[in-house]
Amino acid sequence: MIILTTLNSRYTHSSFGLRYLYANLKELRKDAKIVEFSINDSIQTIAEKLLLYSPKIIGIGVYIWNAKEVHELIDIIKKVSPEIKIVLGGPEVTHEPFRVNFDAADFIVQGEGDIAFYKLCRDIVDNKPPQRVIKMALPSLKELCLPYEHYTDDDIKNRYLYVEISRGCPFECEFCLSSMDERVRAFDLDAVMMEFEKLWQRGARAFKFVDRTFNLNMKSANRILDFFLAKDEPYFAHFEVIPDHFPASIKEKIKLFNKGALQLEIGIQTLNLEVAKNISRQLKLDKIKENISFLEHETDAHIHLDLIVGLPGESLESFGANLDELVALSSCEIQIGILKKLSGTFINRHDIEQGMVYSDTPPYDILKNNKLTFFDIQIMKRFARFWDLLYNSSNFNESVKLLWMDSNEVFKNFYNFSLWIYTQTDSTYKISLQRQGELLFTYLKDEKKLSDKLIASKMIKDMMKLKGRAIPAYLKPYEKENKIDAKEGTTGFNKRQNR
Secondary structure (H helix, E strand, O other): OEEEEEEEOOOOOOOHHHHHHHHOOHHHHHHEEEEEEEOOOOHHHHHHHHHOOOOOEEEEEOOOOOHHHHHHHHHHHHHHOOOOEEEEEOHHHHOOOOOOOOOOOOEEEEOOOOOHHHHHHHHHHOOOOOOOEEEOOOOOHHHOOOOHHHOOHHHHHHOOEEEOOEEOOOOOOOOOHHHHOOOOEEOOHHHHHHHHHHHHHOOOOEEEEOOOOHHHOHHHHHHHHHHHHOOOOOOEEEEEEOOOOOOHHHHHHHOOOOOOOEEEEEEEEOOOHHHHHHOOOOOOHHHHHHHHHHHHHHOOOEEEEEEEEOOOOOOHHHHHHHHHHHHHHOOOEEEEEEOEOOOOOHHHHHOOOOOOEEOOOOOOEEEEOOOOOHHHHHHHHHHHHHHHHHHHOOOOOOOHHHHHOOOOOHHHHHHHHHHHHHHHHOOOOOOOHHHHHHHHHHHHHHHOOOOHHHHHHHHHHHHOOOOOOOOOHHHHHHOOOOOOOOOOOOOHHHHHHHO
């Protein structure tokens, strides 16, 4: 028995890689099974469930979010059933140095293992296993069996379905593992489209494309967009796109998508040209700003922009300027990440000159550099978390903007708020929605000295976006004055202002 397993970051995620391995197992597939878990599951319970299958081989996908848990899982399995052959694959074992100890594993497949895993299993079954570490050349995508039929009905109903039309990335951003790819390789688009249609006929309505540069090839991108635009039922499609490449054909199609149907993830990372040059990232600022403005004002697409804290050469002031500019350009979600030093990437060339110091345990995030102290990084981790809770969540769309009312200094004002809120909570987790609202109300009233009536009008409008939600106790005194008009969806305060 061959078991393919991994620990996903959440139950709602599915492992795309395992399904590729399973699809390409040829005659061994009849004796193989995919068994998935999440990092929240008990490791001993995971081991127990795997061992119930009495497997000969266990293949495990190892990622930044599950590396420590996989180490513990291997330790348990090898102590209980040392005869089982454990094969590891995935990004965390593809590039050295390994910062989590995987010495107990029997075999490691480095690179795209779609075909290599079958060959290894065949050799193990035939009692002629090869060397322990197998370094793979890039397989021809035309040789691969596609994995989509191996999404179960339960996957379609309850999990994200990952799909792709290409692999690789043409850019060389030094912090990203995709910069290691030599080129972009495309699947046979006709074959892939047939599989997407089969998924649709089975009831799939959420498609998350993992292509690093979806809008690189216009012919393919247009055909995919046409696939969804031809559908009459509601759906959700997620793409990662290049920010400076939106030709007219793409723009016209994006305009046609209904609200909630299309999500575009755009890796900005920095708007500082000098910092971008440091990390070999190409920036066409005029085009980027033009395209973000287009998406904001002329489409209903949900936009997700990425910024990174800790890039070599970037100060807090520079990062703050990036955030200020993005908020001015768009009201979309802005994901703030902390720089990570992934094995195999070229970001390590800055270590000495820029004083880059990283954690040696996953997720290998930066601890300090010449521009940012350890305390700066800690503060920015909390900043990012509070930004998610109060800005990206859309729970406080109107009221959070009062933090920088009559000012374009978004970063400075939210930075001060994040410092204050941490003094009240001593935590960034397990803060209820009502508590978040109370804290924001208190800060705006007591620290920013804003009118309580103004704050309440905005917060009640935010709170009552969801029908049936009760007004929290701290806003009760303002309920009558800000009664929601069911027809217009505005508060009494706003109606008076608009007269």
